[in-house]
Amino acid sequence: MRTEPRTILNFLSNYFDIxxxxxxxxxxxxxxRKEDLNAILAEHDSDILNKxxxxxxxxxxxxxxxxxxxxxKFLEFILSEFKPLLxxxxxxxxxxITSLFKxxxxxxxxxxxxxxxxxxxxxxxxxxxxxxxxxNTLRLIAETKELKSNVxxxxxxxxxxxxxxxxxxxxxxxxxILDVSHAxxxxxxxxxxxxxxxxxxxxxxxxxxxxxxxxLYTFLVQTNDDLLRQSKILTNELLPLxxxxxxxxxxxxxxxxxxxxxxxxxxPFIPKSLRAYPYNNAMYFNSLEYVQQYMQNDDxxxxxPNLSASDKWIFNKEFYREQLMKELPMPNxxxxxxxxxxxxxxxxxxxxxxSLSTLLFEDDIELEFDPTADRQVIRTTEMxxxxxxxxxxxxxxx
Amino acid sequence: xxxxxxxxxxxxxxxxxxxxLATDAKFIELKNxxxxxxxxxxxxxxxxxxxxxDYAYLISEETMEMLSRDICIxxxxxxYELDKEGKNFLDEIQYAEFDSEMIDNLLxxxxxxxxxxxxxxxxxxxxxxxxxxxxxRRNIIDRNSDKxxxxxxxxxxxxxxxxxxxxxxxxxxxxxxxxx
Numbered sequence: 001m002r003t004e005p006r007t008i009l010n011f012l013s014n015y016f017d018i019x020x021x022x023x024x025x026x027x028x029x030x031x032x033r034k035e036d037l038n039a040i041l042a043e044h045d046s047d048i049l050n051k052x053x054x055x056x057x058x059x060x061x062x063x064x065x066x067x068x069x070x071x072x073k074f075l076e077f078i079l080s081e082f083k084p085l086l087x088x089x090x091x092x093x094x095x096x097i098t099s100l101f102k103x104x105x106x107x108x109x110x111x112x113x114x115x116x117x118x119x120x121x122x123x124x125x126x127x128x129x130x131x132x133x134x135x136n137t138l139r140l141i142a143e144t145k146e147l148k149s150n151v152x153x154x155x156x157x158x159x160x161x162x163x164x165x166x167x168x169x170x171x172x173x174x175x176x177i178l179d180v181s182h183a184x185x186x187x188x189x190x191x192x193x194x195x196x197x198x199x200x201x202x203x204x205x206x207x208x209x210x211x212x213x214x215x216l217y218t219f220l221v222q223t224n225d226d227l228l229r230q231s232k233i234l235t236n237e238l239l240p241l242x243x244x245x246x247x248x249x250x251x252x253x254x255x256x257x258x259x260x261x262x263x264x265x266x267x268p269f270i271p272k273s274l275r276a277y278p279y280n281n282a283m284y285f286n287s288l289e290y291v292q293q294y295m296q297n298d299d300x301x302x303x304x305p306n307l308s309a310s311d312k313w314i315f316n317k318e319f320y321r322e323q324l325m326k327e328l329p330m331p332n333x334x335x336x337x338x339x340x341x342x343x344x345x346x347x348x349x350x351x352x353x354x355s356l357s358t359l360l361f362e363d364d365i366e367l368e369f370d371p372t373a374d375r376q377v378i379r380t381t382e383m384x385x386x387x388x389x390x391x392x393x394x395x396x397x398x
Numbered sequence: 399x400x401x402x403x404x405x406x407x408x409x410x411x412x413x414x415x416x417x418x419l420a421t422d423a424k425f426i427e428l429k430n431x432x433x434x435x436x437x438x439x440x441x442x443x444x445x446x447x448x449x450x451x452d453y454a455y456l457i458s459e460e461t462m463e464m465l466s467r468d469i470c471i472x473x474x475x476x477x478y479e480l481d482k483e484g485k486n487f488l489d490e491i492q493y494a495e496f497d498s499e500m501i502d503n504l505l506x507x508x509x510x511x512x513x514x515x516x517x518x519x520x521x522x523x524x525x526x527x528x529x530x531x532x533x534x535r536r537n538i539i540d541r542n543s544d545k546x547x548x549x550x551x552x553x554x555x556x557x558x559x560x561x562x563x564x565x566x567x568x569x570x571x572x573x574x575x576x577x578x
Binding site: 148244247248250251252253254255256257258259262263265267 | 471
């Protein structure tokens, strides 16, 4: 007995949660295994298997079940969840469309009914083709967005693997099929067909065939627009989106590698802040001051001093030693040295003062000084010397 | 000799290690005189001027420069931690507003504890605050308030670095495998 369509739709509506779960299982595994079916029915505490078979929802395959294609497609459509077709599967339409088109051209003046049937078949093939492309694009967008939002928090390596998979097996080949600039693309084939049909719809003798050509032409124009749109989605949205995932993962790989040993890696970047760069104000004034020293050059004349070897002062150690010995014991050696030099010369020259100081190292004298006592200052021509008070007496004698 | 407009500021900013952004009036002047400035920095300081579509900066051959390294570590850690949270770090860094508390939270809970604790710029909240100040002065981030900031397009330099680093590593790994 034939079931009322409304009853079937009510049944699908009432048990939609179970139906959806069965659909998901088949989408994933290609069929519904007996144990999966029992688990789902047990979970919902429901026994609708007989109804599913009665309404021809299920086809039994050995112990397992398969959702019949018309129900499956219907569910795919209302759920917008499509199993992606491999581009080579989509490409088969190219052969069927090309073959039908060839037969239309060859049989254009032959049997009218066959021609009408072929036009109708071509129409159906083109429609199936565009639907397949649209389903794939929708599925690819969903997959890509899921990858991008990463709700499941999948590992970045897995993300790259998935992105690469979608690009290599689906997006790029699909793009080739749709690429207008590609000579063998289906899109180009459809353009050729629409040009031919365009002429026929205007000049074909038979009116019914003309109407069919007109219908097919309108459909082809619309299809071309649709395919162009799908191609644009692929080129403008999907490829950049998925490329970004790839690029993002490449960057992350770089960071992870870098962070393993950041101090040993080269980072050839921005220069250090140069505090004394030639354009800061201080540098300008400093440079100006420096340069200005050389702005006015006074002539400087250098004359060789007229000194002969005999003019050079030579330390007569013996002479001063005798003088020192006469004065012993002496309360302050440096004072004596200062007075002695000043008695002979106008100023005390450092060199002469140091020469006289060497007398302190003579063997037959004894030195004595208080390190805590104040020091006295002797002014020489070049410097002020702070020296201690050193008492001197003959060695061994008081 | 006539110098381009903003010459002093352009040279000053770049030598201070700042990025000049496309939103800055100086950028157009720099771009219009790209040849002159390219030669100027090369001949005078041995620096390379890189002008991209939305920022310009000087590149030094001093590869052990510590601040660059610290910035790389900071951005690298940020990307890693954002990814760990399941976020698209590129989108986050390009569009999102960060605040210092969030940065503290990410770094304090990071698994790179040793790296962070041994880095004077990143070891604690106070150091990070100073560090963010430096990034702000160099136009790598843009402070929206005391605690909130966004990244400027200058972040791309560091992403390119990471990408090239990965390529280098992958190439090395490939060579090693070939040798085995």
